Amino acid sequence: MRALRRRSAQGPGNDRLTARHILSYAQTLDGGGVERALLRLAAGWIAAERRVTLAIGDASGPLAAELPQGVDIVALGGTDYRRMLALPGVVRRYAPDVIFCPGNHYTSIAAWTRARLGTQCPPIVAKLSNATARGDHGAITAAGHRVWLALHARFLDHLVAMTPATAAAAQGAMRMRGRVSVIANPPAMPREGPATPLPPGSFVLGVGRLVPQKRWDRLVAALPHLPPATSLVILGEGPCRAALAAQAAALGVRLHLPGHTADPLPAMAQARVVALTSDYEGVPGVLREALSVGTPVVATDSSPAINEIVATPALGSIVARDDTAALVAALRHWLSPFASRPMPVPQPGADSAKRYLDLFDRLVAQV
Numbered sequence: 001m002r003a004l005r006r007r008s009a010q011g012p013g014n015d016r017l018t019a020r021h022i023l024s025y026a027q028t029l030d031g032g033g034v035e036r037a038l039l040r041l042a043a044g045w046i047a048a049e050r051r052v053t054l055a056i057g058d059a060s061g062p063l064a065a066e067l068p069q070g071v072d073i074v075a076l077g078g079t080d081y082r083r084m085l086a087l088p089g090v091v092r093r094y095a096p097d098v099i100f101c102p103g104n105h106y107t108s109i110a111a112w113t114r115a116r117l118g119t120q121c122p123p124i125v126a127k128l129s130n131a132t133a134r135g136d137h138g139a140i141t142a143a144g145h146r147v148w149l150a151l152h153a154r155f156l157d158h159l160v161a162m163t164p165a166t167a168a169a170a171q172g173a174m175r176m177r178g179r180v181s182v183i184a185n186p187p188a189m190p191r192e193g194p195a196t197p198l199p200p201g202s203f204v205l206g207v208g209r210l211v212p213q214k215r216w217d218r219l220v221a222a223l224p225h226l227p228p229a230t231s232l233v234i235l236g237e238g239p240c241r242a243a244l245a246a247q248a249a250a251l252g253v254r255l256h257l258p259g260h261t262a263d264p265l266p267a268m269a270q271a272r273v274v275a276l277t278s279d280y281e282g283v284p285g286v287l288r289e290a291l292s293v294g295t296p297v298v299a300t301d302s303s304p305a306i307n308e309i310v311a312t313p314a315l316g317s318i319v320a321r322d323d324t325a326a327l328v329a330a331l332r333h334w335l336s337p338f339a340s341r342p343m344p345v346p347q348p349g350a351d352s353a354k355r356y357l358d359l360f361d362r363l364v365a366q367v
Contacts, residue, residue, distance in 0.1 A: 019360035021051040023096035023122075025087055025106065028079050029061035031237060031260045032209055033285050034103035034129045036063060040186035041100075043068035044353020055090045057083045062237070062260040066191075084109045088116035098122050098360045103129030104282070107152060114155035123157040123363040125356075128166055128282060131303040132173040135279035135321055136213065149173045157363055160356070162283035165304035183355045187347035188289045191263040196235065198267060199256055202335060203231040205271035205295075207264045207286045208278075210238030210257070215300075218277040218327060220244055223253035225328040227335060230254070233271070235261045269293040273334035278302040279321060283309070291315055291345040298330045315342045 022045055026035050042052045046068050053072040057079045067073070074090055076083040087109055091099065099122055101110040110124050132149055134142065152159070153175040160183050161167035171177045204226070208214045216234055223232055231254040234244070241257060248255035261267065264286070268274055274290035276299040283305040287297045291309070297316035299306050310316045317330035333339060 018362075018364040019050065019097045019357065021053065021094070021096045022098055022100055022360060023053045023055065023091060023094060024100040024102055025055040025084055025090075025109065026102060027057045027081055027084065027105075029056065029059055029063035029067075030209075031062045034105065034127075036066065037127075037185040037285070038100075038102040039063060039066045039068060041353050041356060042071055044186065045357060046070045048353065048357055050357065053090075053094050053096060055084070055087055057081075062262070065193075065262060085112060088113045091117060091121070096122055097364050099124045100356075100360075101126035101156075103127055105129070107156070111151070111155045123360075123367060124155065125158045125160060125359065125363065126152070126156050128159060128161045128170050130282040131166070131280045131305075132169050133280070135302055146173065150175050152176065153179075158359065160359070163305045163308045165308050166283060169304055181355075181359055183352050183359075184347075184349035185283070185285055186349045186352045187292070188263075188265060188285065190265055193262040196261045196264070196267050197256075197258050198233060198270060199231040199254065201229050201231065202227065202272050203233050203256075203270075204331060204335070205264075205267055205274045205290075206232070206234040206276065207236060207268070207274065207289075208234075208276070208284075209236045210234065210240040210244060212240065213278055213280060214240075215277045215279050215321075216240065216244055217247055218300075218324070219275055220247050220251065220253065220255060222324065222328050222331060223248070223255070224251055226331055230335060231256060233258065233267065235259070235264050235267060265289060265293055268295050271295055273298055273316075273331060275331065276300065276302070277321075277327065281306070287316075288345070288347050291342065292347045294341050294344040296334045296339070296342055298327065298334060300327075314340075315345065 045052050055074040057076045059073050114121050159176050159180045161170050162184050167180050167182045171180050233256045237260050268290045274295050274297045281303040287309045290297050300321045301318055310318055319326040319330055
């Protein structure tokens with residue numbers, strides 16, 4: 001492990017701060033929504049004169065350009081998930097006041113850290129980034145997942161959900177009643193960078209990693225049933241790229257995979273509709289971002305938060321995960337030249353960094 005950059009949280013009034021030093025961690029900076037939200041929060045914490053340390057398996061991914069100035073990076077030496085088992089040693093070395101676990105994918109490392117450090121472990125706050133009920137689980141896996149969720153109360157001090165519905169689901173599933181707060185992710189902001197190449201004419205847009213969870217194959221399969229000139233653009237990278245390209249070639253449809261983009265908002269503004277066809281989600285920021293630029297959305301019922309975001313039919317359509325006919329009908333509706341685009345819906349979360357800091361200070365003060 002090696003520290004690449006460091007900035008100490010010294011400044012006027014810092015003697016009044018309780019959580020002066022926040023440590024978080026991630027596997028890669030390859031472009032996931034969890035990691036992007038973490039970097040936005042870190043920027044807000046640094047702006048509030050807190051010290052932030054990020055332990056990262058590989059800090060050279062597409063999101064590296066979004067690392068906030070002044071963050072202290074600890075390189076864990078590789079992208080293998082097991083590299084993060086070094087986190088207890090990082091905590092001992094850097095002595096943070098609080099640990100922030102940025103999503104469900106990382107809670108096993110939080111459990112490991114608590115087990116290794118015991119009473120010497122600082123408070124751990126985790127963010128719920130995926131639904132507690134996973135749409136890709138069979139009966140046996142789902143039962144095991146429920147047991148795992150129930151264990152979280154033993155090693156987490158506090159949980160943050162991004163909407164009231166996801167908080168309600170988590171309190172029971174994770175047995176953390178009285179220890180759950182609702183704080184939205186920080187909003188996406190326009191970023192400078194090269195323009196994303198987009199096809200001419202009408203196109204459906206997907207934004208997210210090319211991974212099995214997102215089930216982009218559903219969207220590709222719907223293309224032959226849409227108006228002939230319709231293209232599909234998916235912004236993101238991942239292991240499913242080749243399979244999606246092969247599926248599109250076999251169907252003879254127009255699929256464009258430009259890769260990761262630093263700022264999807266311009267592409268969203270140009271799209272006729274933004275679609276999300278996942279098996280499971282937490283609170284998908286892509287839907288809020290699309291609605292913020294006045295673009296309607298079509299989403300599968302992959303999370304309790306979907307109904308909170310797509311609150312009225314004027315904003316978009318929600319369809320069952322495996323209802324192909326409903327997905328096609330919803331896409332055709334919003335692709336129609338007679339469909340009215342919604343009024344822009346401002347993204348929540350402008351005060352998210354401050355609300356997290358208030359929570360961190362309160363927990364550390366209790367210790």
